[in-house]
Amino acid sequence: MKELSLHILDIAKNSVKARADCIKITVNEDEEKNLLTIDIEDNGCGMSEEFLKTVKDPFSTTRTTRKVGMGISLFEAAAKQCGGKLDIFSEKGKGTRVSVCFEYNHIDRAPLGDMAGTMVTLISGSPGINFIYSHTKNGRNFTMDTAEFKKVLGDVPLDTPEVLLWIEDYIKEGISDLQ
Numbered sequence: 001m002k003e004l005s006l007h008i009l010d011i012a013k014n015s016v017k018a019r020a021d022c023i024k025i026t027v028n029e030d031e032e033k034n035l036l037t038i039d040i041e042d043n044g045c046g047m048s049e050e051f052l053k054t055v056k057d058p059f060s061t062t063r064t065t066r067k068v069g070m071g072i073s074l075f076e077a078a079a080k081q082c083g084g085k086l087d088i089f090s091e092k093g094k095g096t097r098v099s100v101c102f103e104y105n106h107i108d109r110a111p112l113g114d115m116a117g118t119m120v121t122l123i124s125g126s127p128g129i130n131f132i133y134s135h136t137k138n139g140r141n142f143t144m145d146t147a148e149f150k151k152v153l154g155d156v157p158l159d160t161p162e163v164l165l166w167i168e169d170y171i172k173e174g175i176s177d178l179q
Contacts, residue, residue, distance in 0.1 A: 008038060011072070012042075024134070056072055084100065119171055142174035
């Protein structure tokens with residue numbers, strides 16, 4: 001994939017399928033340590049120890065429509081190509097965390113990409129799920145929590161076009177302030 005945000009979207013969609021009601025996406029850009037870390041954590045159904053051992057294999061999937069699941073293996077390959085790694089922690093009935101790190105200034109590292117668009121896509125597709133997006137760059141932090149939006153908006157759904165446009169602008173501005 002050309003952008004890391006597309007990998008994040010893919011993994012977060014897996015969390016939705018795992019019946020999570022809270023998905024936390026954390027991006028940490030640390031230029032001093034030359035590290036980019038990405039964590040996607042959910043409170044979904046989790047994976048058995050048996051499945052967890054095979055989940056990085058592209059021919060291991062829970063899908064019934066096809067026998068291939070490339071998302072995790074491609075994300076891991078992108079990390080390894082840039083001096084990084086991908087780890088998965090999961091417990092059946094409690095949830096899953098995918099943790100990926102990259103050498104920040106590696107010439108082959110894909111750009112982070114459109115995180116605002118990724119988050120809006122996730123929220124519009126699953127407005128009932130609480131999404132927390134936290135982005136830190138060199139110690140400065142921006143956090144977005146859809147639970148806070150829901151409190152303010154009351155009965156106005158998050159997937160209303162005007163609300164989604166506002167959320168996208170809010171995220172873009174928050175990321176821009178980190179620069």
